[in-house]
Amino acid sequence: MKFLKKTLIVVLLLLLCFSLASCANNSEEKAEVEKVVKEYLKAIENDDFAKQKDLTAKEALDFTLFKELEDEIGKDLPIKTTIEIETKKLAVTKVSKLSATVDMQALLIATNTLTETGEKMRDVRRIDGPMRLEKINDDWKIVDYLRDKKSLSESIFTVNASQTERDLKVEVAKVFVLPRRTLVVLRVENNGKDDVLLNARHSAVLVDEKGMQANASTEEAAKIFDTIGSGKTVEGYLGFAPLDTKKNKSVRLVIEGVRSEGSSEISWFYDINLDLSKNK
Numbered sequence: 001m002k003f004l005k006k007t008l009i010v011v012l013l014l015l016l017c018f019s020l021a022s023c024a025n026n027s028e029e030k031a032e033v034e035k036v037v038k039e040y041l042k043a044i045e046n047d048d049f050a051k052q053k054d055l056t057a058k059e060a061l062d063f064t065l066f067k068e069l070e071d072e073i074g075k076d077l078p079i080k081t082t083i084e085i086e087t088k089k090l091a092v093t094k095v096s097k098l099s100a101t102v103d104m105q106a107l108l109i110a111t112n113t114l115t116e117t118g119e120k121m122r123d124v125r126r127i128d129g130p131m132r133l134e135k136i137n138d139d140w141k142i143v144d145y146l147r148d149k150k151s152l153s154e155s156i157f158t159v160n161a162s163q164t165e166r167d168l169k170v171e172v173a174k175v176f177v178l179p180r181r182t183l184v185v186l187r188v189e190n191n192g193k194d195d196v197l198l199n200a201r202h203s204a205v206l207v208d209e210k211g212m213q214a215n216a217s218t219e220e221a222a223k224i225f226d227t228i229g230s231g232k233t234v235e236g237y238l239g240f241a242p243l244d245t246k247k248n249k250s251v252r253l254v255i256e257g258v259r260s261e262g263s264s265e266i267s268w269f270y271d272i273n274l275d276l277s278k279n280k
Contacts, residue, residue: 167192
């Protein structure tokens with residue numbers, strides 16, 4: 001009888017030790033997850049794209065790459081932007097061996113200052129949870145979260161569609177369907193002998209399946225699309241008003257106008273199908 005009691009006590013002590021060790025490991029993992037999220041938010045605040053990429057899983061990397069492109073294009077604009085992250089809530093709610101969930105809420109406060117006049121414009125956006133992370137090669141990486149109440153996984157579409165007219169190829173790689181705007185990321189190759197003026201700034205629309213305009217014409221266009229040198233390849237984006245992908249699973253990007261080649265003006269027309277039925 002005494003032997004059974006001693007055995008039971010030993011078993012209970014072992015279970016208690018295992019439970020305490022498990023709790024300790026869980027606390028360490030939670031602390032590491034929280035640290036990664038804080039570092040990511042700080043990297044957004046500092047426009048540190050290298051750090052953002054380092055903390056992001058492949059599934060969410062497209063959004064960071066787009067922001068880097070947008071920032072590169074914005075360098076030519078007469079606007080200076082500063083970003084502040086105001087964290088309202090950050091709590092690790094679940095941690096397992098390979099995944100974690102964070103309940104969070106933060107404000108991304110962008111202050112845009114016109115360099116010529118000093119006029120300031122303030123823009124506030126939300127970054128919310130649930131933020132999902134995965135453990136990849138022993139490191140926690142951010143997979144998904146909400147920006148202005150829409151998850152990244154619902155916002156990024158890979159379409160890989162292109163059209164070539166004469167020596168100019170227009171390729172659509174990504175479409176970002178964001179709450180405030182729709183961004184079509186383009187890659188343009190000029191394989192001709194002359195520089196080409198691609199005036200997409202005021203001549204692009206999105207057209208729905210019925211042939212009707214799906215939303216407003218271009219609200220913004222990268223300056224980089226104006227003139228494309230011979231043999232050059234450029235990347236940039238066209239910005240449109242918000243798009244409802246529930247109603248528009250398939251849209252077309254229509255760009256038309258006149259382009260200059262040497263001393264001649266040539267009419268051109270692009271009509272590219274964009275399948276928005278599947279994300280990524």
